[in-house]
Amino acid sequence: MIVRQHALQIAAVVRRDMEGIRRVSVVRTDGRPFFDDPGDTSTGEDSEAVAAAVAATVSYARRAGTALATGAIDTLTIRGREATVVAQPLDDLHVLVVTCGPDVNLVLLGRVLARITATVGPGA
Template structure:
């Protein structure tokens, strides 16, 4: 089970270990926000809009994964000109969402996320 303290620890660890992190959120798969750390210079939509968008994207990715026989979803990456978003399921009810600068090393980000989420939950 994910509690707010877990989300705070994850956000602090990700921000400490990588430069270029803009926002760290944990959203529920039902589209409700659970935790949002927009950082010092918040950009983008409010936490409710972020949660709804991510929940829909994860749901769609899971359906696509089932149709294409990829197995469970480990992470979803959306690359834009201004930012990159990585969404990683923490358990059946929660998804970690990291928004970062477009030049952040995604391999390093994946390693950091694997380390900081290892004891929190399992990938859905």
């Protein structure tokens, strides 16, 4: 079970271990915001809009994964010209969302997120 203190720790670790992080959020799979750290220069929508968009995207990806027999969704990555968004389920109810600059090393970010989810995810 994820509590607010976990979300605060996650945001601190991601920002400490990676440069270029713009926003760290934890959203609920029902579309409600749980935690949002927009950083010093907030860009993008408010936390409610972010949560709704991420929940819908994760739901769609899970349906696509089922249809295509990919197994459980580990990570979703949306690359744009201005930013990249990485969404990674933490448990059945929460999704970690990291928005970063387009030049961030996604392999390194993936390793940081894997380490985090191993300590707070359902198997932890």
